[in-house]
Amino acid sequence: MTTNPLPLSRRRLLQGSAALAAGAAGTTALASCGTVGAPAGATEIDYWLWDANQLPAYSAAIDMFMAENPDVYVRITQLGWDDYWTKLTASFVAGAGPDAFADHLARFPEFVKLGVISPLEGLGELDALPADHFKQGLQELWTGQDGKRYGVPKDYDTIAVLYDKALLEEEGLSEDDLASLDWNPEDGGSFERMLAHLTIDENGVRGDEDGFDPKRVARYGLGADAGIDYVGQTTWSAFAFSTGWTFTDAETWGTSFNYDDERFAATIDWYFGLVDKGFFPPFGMFGDSSPVQTQVQTGRAALGMAGSWMISTWANLEGLELGIAPLPTGPVGTPMSMFNGLGDSISAQSENKDEAARLIGFLASDAAQQAIGERAPFFPATDVGTEAAVAAYADRGLDVTPFTDRVDAGETGLYPLVENSAAIASIMQAAFDQCWMRQIDGADFASYNERVNALFR
């Protein structure tokens, strides 16, 4: 669910202790969950996924599948994000990959190109799985340029603004104050004024008061993770989308990027310009040891933007009462969130494609989605699954509708589904780093855009 398409990111290696603990729990559950081995006569298939937080939900759903399909035995393997892609690549090369596996949009175009994942057409009941079974647009994300489907939508994620309710009370603000903010790239709107007000320097002067020192900030209005990439999933993309900007020339499979668009340049100049104003941490201020949730938890930042896959991590933070607010309303008249969907793919090398298809078909069924949703620290791809998840969160006292509203109202922009994503990431990283270091500005992205577009020629 992370946006990082590279196989070995330190972000994963050194994430906060909560994630580490979850990872450790996942590791103990690694390899074959449940029973010791396949019953005699059953076909054994492998299912891989990377998110340790998803393991309990998927184990439960797969147990249901095996109860209904005694002739199939599923071995679940969970690996951390970094190892996952390295091992997947290596096992494809060795011809020993899983039969079915959780797949990411930043990865699957490459897999299609390399011919290692199988189109789902003609694989038993998957043909009968209509696109409108899933949240709008999700199946589209998993459709290749040849019009064939390469993944069954599994779950999706959107972005919202997260904060500590205690801080809100301290500041004398209500939840409605945060829920009704607007933004524009010129002066940042009421969103920027809120950030300014919530920013406090080391002398206790607020960002909207005279004598504020933007170089010595005790609490930033908005927190930031250590790296911001070409997707900007939880950072600049929400603002850029809300100007009407799109990543590429097409909804999916675009071949020409728009990093040279004026709206993008204005958004980027505003976003990283917050550094100069002191409302946003300068580059390198917070490393991987202090992700956004830690900054908000420790009071180094007032607000944080985060993806829905992080809700549980935030909710479990000690001393923080989680509040969730929608993204600010942009020039297009609504908030806009990035919309990313994960899917289950089937390996082209699998000798048991039919069994694998039965498995991922089952995982998309209402019964499985309900079971997954109830245990979900994320949003399953269907309405049934999402409702179950929203209800499960509500039981814990969390209103997650600022995340789900975006999808229901169609206020989303799709995760860029393109070829060459690793090369794009590599080229654009230098630009985003330098812009954050305040060495280049939005207009300078045009030359990087040239290099990115050259990849498609």
Next chain:
Amino acid sequence: MSTATTSTRSVPTRRRRKDDTKLALLFIAPASLGLLVFLVWPLLTGIYYSFTEYTTLTPPQWVGLDNYVRLFEDPVFWTSLRVTILYVVINIGVQTVVALLIAVLMQRLTQSTILRSLVLAPYLVSNVVAAIVFLWILDTQLGIFNVALGWIGFDPISFWADETWVIPTVALVNVWRHMGYTALLLFAGLQSIPSHLYEAARTEGAGEMRMFRSITLPLLRPILALVLIMTIIGSFQVFDTVAVTTRGGPADASKVLQMYIYDNAFAQYQFGYASALSVALLVILMVITFAQYWMTRAGQSDLD
């Protein structure tokens, strides 16, 4: 071949010679096999792949010199080369001076085995572990080093995220890990210098500094040259520390050559281009090594 096998004086010896060859081959076999499988074969296939477009999942396609043309025109390759050379200069420069100092101190000051082993301790830590530990120590928010800087009135320095600091930081972390090992190699060289030379010098009234300049350094030259060749080759191949800490950032400021090769091969599936980059690294290392060997006359000793 031992000298005994050249003797043809008696029949039994000749018979033994036959046996010897078979036995020798048997002994050589495992090492040769390893060399062939893990060194020669990958080297040859790597050179072959550098002339192809290869994803590892589809068969390689011959593209001639395309990868090399691209390499010469690739600004990131030249950046990474510059970054790597900066790293090597800092890493080897500091490491050699520190290691030499430690080696001389070990020889001239203490006979304690415990102290000598302690010096080697960092080398027992894996590169990745050392990198992670220093990643935390030098962290801007929680790192104890930055906390200590705060005590003496300095602002925290973002060692891993500042373009000017990042390469010196990586270089010095690796100095910390390798200095003990390098010192041990130099120490072994120092042991081969006859002690009577120092005794004679002392009788003549020479001080430690004078002895270091006139006895230790000249007589250590061949060993020092060899150690330099070895450490420079190793230094050019820096990867794990960068992969764990910065992944080449910020803005390619720590994108060393091996990192770039890895990125091309395993993130972008461009094994052909990555092979061409590797061949370039091989050529660079060969040129440097031969030049160095020749310049330092590593094959000769002043010790008769």
